[in-house]
Amino acid sequence: MDFDYFYGRDAESFRFIRLPIVLIEDETFKSLSIDAKVLYSMYLSRSTLSYKNNWVDENGRVYIYFTVEETAAQLACGIKKAVKLIKDLEKIGLITKKRAGQGNPTKIYVKDFMSIFRNEELRSIKRENQDLSKGQVKNGDFDNSRVAKKESLDLSKRQPNHL
Structure with missing residues (x-):
């Protein structure tokens, strides 16, 4: 086949x-096949959606949701190979x-491949940020603002009412 070149912004389409x-x-x-790695990448893409x-x-x-049949169709392989690739990722x-x-499809939880490289301290910070309590707002995924600290009211300076 004689494929044409990309011209200008065509490569972004x-x-x-x-x-x-x-x-x-x-x-x-290293133990994962390239097919399993491609499947995992497809799972990552689907996770965004x-x-x-x-x-x-x-x-x-x-x-x-990503069925065995869908896996086989996407990777142009048989059902047995699709099952093996899924099991390899699970293993x-x-x-x-x-x-x-x-009758219901199986849920697939795609895990964070980088989590094993992060230390425990960073993981706890990540969990803390995901559990924002009521009254606290996170403006975006890359928000650099801090969560406001709630301070107790100092009532000792006030004088009580005496009737």
Whole structure:
């Protein structure tokens, strides 16, 4: 085939999945096949859409729906290979599946591949920021503002009413 070149902004007009380089370079993920890594990248992409659609469980965790049949179709492989790829991702801990009952699709929780590289202190800060109490506002994902501290009222300076 004789494919044409990209001209100007044409190169920006396509949907892409992102394959994090750490999945290729880090020893932790060396056992995963490139097909499993591509599937995980597809899951990451779907997670973004799930978040926008508010597919979040009672614990605030985003989940996706991605069937075995859809996996096989997207990766142009058989059902057995699709099942194996999903199991490989589950075995290494990049996803967790939760069955939703008879006739309902299985929820897939896509886990944060970078979480194993962060220290415990950063994880606790992340959880703290997600649990904003009533009266506290977070303006955006990249908000640098601080949460206002509630200070107790100092009543000792006031004089009581005596009738």
